[in-house]
Amino acid sequence: xxxxxWFYLIAAGLFEIxxxxxxxxxxxxxxxxxxxxxxxxxxxxxxxxxxxxxxGISIGTAYAVWTGIGATGTFIIGVLFFNDPSILLRWIGxxxxxxxxxxxxxx
Numbered sequence: 150x151x152x153x154x155w156f157y158l159i160a161a162g163l164f165e166i167x168x169x170x171x172x173x174x175x176x177x178x179x180x181x182x183x184x185x186x187x188x189x190x191x192x193x194x195x196x197x198x199x200x201x202x203x204x205g206i207s208i209g210t211a212y213a214v215w216t217g218i219g220a221t222g223t224f225i226i227g228v229l230f231f232n233d234p235s236i237l238l239r240w241i242g243x244x245x246x247x248x249x250x251x252x253x254x255x256x
Contacts, residue, residue, distance in 0.1 A: 195219075210253050
């Protein structure tokens with residue numbers, strides 16, 4: 150396990166945020182074409198980077214980190230830019246996702 154694999158994994162997680170963002174943007178008339186393009190490109194890059202990270206990180210840990218970054222990042226973007234509900238219970242849920250990823254890494 151090298152820092153390069155972790156770099157790939159974190160970058161993959163960040164690109165994982167791009168595809169739901171692209172799909173959300175596609176509902177806006179001025180992003181009808183650009184939104185799906187962002188989504189498809191983000192999916193492809195995220196998948197390739199995840200694949201590269203798996204050469205040095207266990208699949209269970211990598212998948213949890215990848216989806217954790219994607220879910221947490223998408224949640225935060227939804228709250229900040231799309232007026233998604235920002236209630237305590239939702240923040241606790243995201244915190245539990247992050248905590249679960251940490252536990253998998255530490256174990």
